Amino acid sequence: MREYRHQPRGIRNGREKQAQISEQDDSENLIEPIPENIRPHLDPVIGAGEEIKISLSTDMTLDGSYGTDWLVATDQQLIALNFNGQESPDITQISLGEIEAVEAQNLFGNNILKLRLTDRGVEVARYTKSLTRKFARASPKIRELIRQSKPESSEQEDQDHYGPREEKRAQRCEQCGRPIPHWAGVCPHCIEKRRLIFRLLNYALPYWPIAAIALLLLLVITVISLAPEMLLGKVLIDRILAPSYPRLELGFQNDLDDGVLSPALRQVLRSNKVRLSEDAVISVEQAGNKWQIRDKDNYTITRDGAILNVRREPDIFDKIISFFLIREENPDPKSLLVKVIVALILINIVTNALGAIRGYMMAWLGQRITYDLRNETYAHLHRLSLNFYNTRETGNIMSRITNDVHRLQDFVAEGLQDMIHNTVMLFIMGSIMLKLNWKLGIFAMLPTPLIVILSIEFGKRMHKVFHRLWRRWAGLSAILADTIPGVRVVKAFAQEEREVDKFETRSYDLFENELGAAKLWTVFGPTMQFVTFISNIIIWLVGGLQVIAGEITLGVLMIFMGFMMRFLGPVRMLSRLHQRFQRAATAAERVFEILDTQPDVADKPDSVELPDMQGRVEFRNVSFSYDGNKKALDGVSFEVSPGEMIGLAGHSGAGKSTLINLICRFYDVDEGAILIDGVDLRDIKVKSLREQIGVVLQDPFLFNGTVAENIAYGTPNATMAEIIAAAKAANAHDFILNFPDGYDTIVGERGARVSGGERQRISIARAILKNPRILILDEATSSVDTETESLIQEALERLIRGRTVFAIAHRLSTLKHANRLLILREGQLDEIGTHDELLEKDGTYAKLCRLQTELSRIRAW
């Protein structure tokens, strides 16, 4: 829109440009494919040279039942196909030239699109609130078509909307169409968890060496932490406390017959639980009284005179243990015991030390990521335009920065590693158990699916119950937050009993729900314990039998028992993994939604600074709507010269504050343009613009800091003397000096520790210190008593000298210094002129004036 400066006929140009943009944006949406059954009705009425510009289906028919009508507009005519419960539709054709106005009537539960012709009105479409947006785009387009069809027509804008105020609608997910719960802000069904998790991991990426080392440590710890069980079973029990294969004293000699075991020897071995396979003897190295039998890889039996040494062939675990602990062939049990004890102590120390190091690293990583994310989100929040804040609750935005970011930290730092840790742990334990004895291993893991199912089910229920509880709590707090500040009203109307009853009902509801939660807990705990108990019993039973049969050693059974204790925890954790992912993903989405939102009001690359603003303000046919539906400002044009004071008046809701919001560029105009010193607002750097605009609002916002800090809020470089001077000019100096802490007085949160009038004057001082070219006063005096008002008024009079001023006031008398008055009415410029001119004109302003004089007479009475 930079062309404005070079082309005098900027308005036309702007409008065409606007139209082009809207065409690009909306043409797909405004032309729906026309289905086969509609075509035959439509084709005969559309001429050869006509082009379809709009074709939209409704979700109601004109007679008020659900159904589908069609509205079609070409470059020459508008066609409505209304079925009204019949087979073939009633067809209404209206040539565009006939149409005077297009009205979108917002009614309760449905809307009607009505055309106003020269002599009659025609309803052409009726639709529910679900289609409001679609048709809201349609009516301007129709108007545009009309304008194009009769270029000479007057520029008169149509009355666009009337009817009840549009309710705030639940946001719907753009992908699945489900309503988005307001606490979530994002659709929980459609978030792509995996993508989010990866994006989250991006934040960990700069610190990957730390993450990698921590993960490595974790794996080492996981492996080492399984060693004590193995040592206890394999060494302490099987080799020291209860060696399963003692030395056997043989009372006979002829045990070996040409390399075959004698039945007597077999009997002895069997009774000692040594079971050799039938053709067991693989290698016999006979030398006198000594020989050795190897049974595949099960046993080694060595005979030394009358002594038979039976030794189970070491499995992989025995070999590992031997490698570390037992080097000699037949170690002394006592020294072996000492060795085992020392090993256990060492393992404990090492795992704890490594665990501590890892814990600190992960804490650092988690905090670091939160720190980055928190700051990035907060910085981005300040970049966003007011529009973002309009559609969201403050609490919701705040919780994203605190709770959600925290939740992400928990997930990135602990959640992922927990998952890896638990998976690895389960995998290793499972493999060891299967390797030790696959049969017992399978039996041991038999109850696992049951635990998984139970945990998931319980998790789901718990989630529901807690959600319900949380809502009950919120409801109870809401009552408190409502009635305690309103206690004067309660007392004045003697409603204490009813309030107590109300509270009691809610409180009882909460009580019941708490009990429900308790029930769930009390049932779940014992159930889980029972399942755990059953899996232990299975091991005792199956493993016990195996020990009796000599298939496993007692030590192995103990290893299984030990592992079972540690097996179930990770299983339960992993079962809840989905939930954890879900929660983290939702949190991530909520945070990323902020980061992904682009500010509506942003500098263009070629934006200019306006360092020496004169203060000439021009509105050219400005229209603006907050919701894309109802226009808050509608085709407003006027011009203000530098140093002029403009009083803005009009009923509440007329658009006065909106006009001011647009000058500050809190929002961008929808149509037309605002020019300052002849430059389009959108071409000026936002910062440069706001530096030269001062605003004093009805209920000024003070930040929690000292009076001096608040005065210097927009001008951090101001000297103390300047701050004092500004306060004097704002009639604030005297009361400030009378605070014990003077300018160092803390004003409290939102300025709670100073009175309304004082707050107001502090904010005026703030505006004075800023020394803006354009000053905006939005009902600056309406919330204070008359005496304070005169002090403020006096301060304002000083402030407005030499600046362009826009002042909104309810009491018209406060606008007496205004050079001109600008009267708004339902978003449109109603009257503009000096006080006397407007009185003479006897229009809205004159009426307002008379009304107020009468009112003040009543008051004075």
Place this chain on the structure above:
Amino acid sequence: MGDFHLKDEITILDPESITLERNRFGDLTLKLGDETYEKVRIMRAFPLSFPEKYIVFRVRNEEIGLLEDAEKIADTSRQILEDELRKAYFIPRITRICSLEENHGASKWKVETDYGMREFDVRSRDDIKVLPPFRVLFRDADGNRYEIPDCRRLDPKSQSLLDSET
């Protein structure tokens, strides 16, 4: 109606031209060039952040002007100014914290100040303010004020007591 200029709003006193005296009633008298003001009141604009700067002189409720830096006036006058400020702003300095009892956020302090021993109650933690880096201000339940100019200079026991409250 001339344009608005911030510097017109405030009278900055020239430190050279200021003479402070006491008249025979002991009231503060300000001589400013040819003019003499009797029964002058002085106020600090920034009692906490700049106690020796930005001193406002008033007579009855009229403002005479602002002295930007008390150090810049003549020595005799400065002595009088300091005496007067010490009277107007009685803020004992805490040199030692003897004991501290806390209950439910309120606290009872027993301290040694440059004016002697003192016991006071502080209603809540909001009334203890740390001005970075090391200055600590107290406001007791009755509105009296105390300060610790530099908490690092306190003895270790006092410091640890203070740390538990800030």
